[in-house]
Amino acid sequence: MKRIFFAFALLIIAKFHAQTWKTDEQYIQKFAPYAVEEMEKYKIPASITLAQGLLETGGGQSRLAQQGNNHFGIKCKEDWTGKTMTHTDDAPNECFRVYNDPRQSYEDHSKFLAYRPFYVNLFKLDMMDYKSWAHGLKKAGYATNPKYAYILIDKIEKNRLYEFDKSSSGEVLYAVLRMYPDLKNDRIFMAQLDQSRSSSNPVTVKVPYEQVSYAKQQQNVEKIVSKAETLNSILIKSHPNDGMKFVIIPDNLDLAAVSKKFGISESRLMKWNELDGTQLKRNDFLFLESKSSSGNVATYKSQVGESMHDIAQKFGIKLKKLYSKNRMDYGQQPQSGQLIYLQSKKPRK
Incomplete structure (x- = not known):
């Protein structure tokens, strides 16, 4: 006591x-x-x-x-x-x-x-x-x-x-x-x-x-310098889809570092980008605001190895909306060359 x-x-x-x-x-x-x-x-x-x-x-x-x-x-x-x-x-x-x-x-x-x-x-x-x-x-x-x-x-x-x-x-x-x-x-x-x-x-x-x-x-020291240079090389871009703000990740980074750089909470970045983890990879698209419900083009042919999340990020579309437009189950992935609808829903057979 x-x-x-x-x-x-x-x-x-x-x-x-x-x-x-x-x-x-x-x-x-x-x-x-x-x-x-x-x-x-x-x-x-x-x-x-x-x-x-x-x-x-x-x-x-x-x-x-x-x-x-x-x-x-x-x-x-x-x-x-x-x-x-x-x-x-x-x-x-x-x-x-x-x-x-x-x-x-x-x-x-x-x-x-x-x-x-x-x-x-x-x-x-x-x-x-x-x-x-x-x-x-x-x-x-x-x-x-x-x-x-x-x-x-x-x-x-x-x-x-x-x-x-x-x-x-x-x-x-x-x-x-x-x-x-x-x-x-x-x-x-x-x-x-x-x-x-x-x-x-x-x-x-x-x-x-x-x-x-x-x-x-x-x-x-080299690790600190490398990380600082990577963060400082990230520039905000304007996406063709409604001019939404986004960045392209230049190298593998923690989401926390990007969060601090732009003053946006990790939880918001994860929600806006439908992330299931905090590790960002080289050439990832990361949106700094909520994405759109539609794309700026009507359709897109998926490439080898692309996921629905990759396509949603590339065109600035909410992932759930993208699945809905293509009448696909959440989690299902496209085949190479598959036509993906970005604006209106895929016609029923």
Whole structure:
């Protein structure tokens, strides 16, 4: 019972201290775990992420960080469907993203770099080389300040943020304690450390980051870069059948990745495209809105190996309507060369 009460008290205290970062050191102590988690997922050096967070928020004190949990100054852009706030930056009253908590901001920052073509070359760099990453960000156009790279490097070296590039999510609090030994007198921090140590589901990695071979690291980077390039190559097209919006999948992808790119839920995409799974294949048609009840041509001769679903996607017709027009049982497949009716129903014999 005492343990439960202590955990509850810790949560209450943490809530009241959540927005009180007054120095760079306090910011680092609070958000180093987020940066390390993102490093493990997206292969972006934790030192770079933390330095950018420190710079963008002024150590957590910016209006965007305090009111919008936005730690990287990410603007709305055309693909953002979440909450927003206006803030004067390069121009008056610009639109910025608002997050439910800072952790979402950290992950969105990772996705911002991983899924945009401007930053593809960053993921070819050594993850331990924070200087090259800093200069790479500037070269890719992340910031307009000509001294941006040197400012990041200065923050990293002044605060020894490179120490976190050698850490893992299961060890990061110990790394924080080594850097700031006075935290041993901080009851809240030590309670968090104790809770992390005794947790039945600690966040860990199977292989410590420093033991991962460079070849393996490069393989992981190449996968991220390849996926980002594939997603960015997908363009919305207008279908001949009533101009419906659709895309052609350039390579094998998860539906979740396409869902995030276009801000459309997986469930809607599955319903509109009559999908029975979430794996998309190369050259698949994927509609971004509900399909039509009829085709833009009267008939079509099926090709070798084509299914009714293939034909429905090719002509932008709802699958059930296509079966109905051809007086076929749902699930029945056409023979090669069979005449498929796309507008009116097949005449009865």
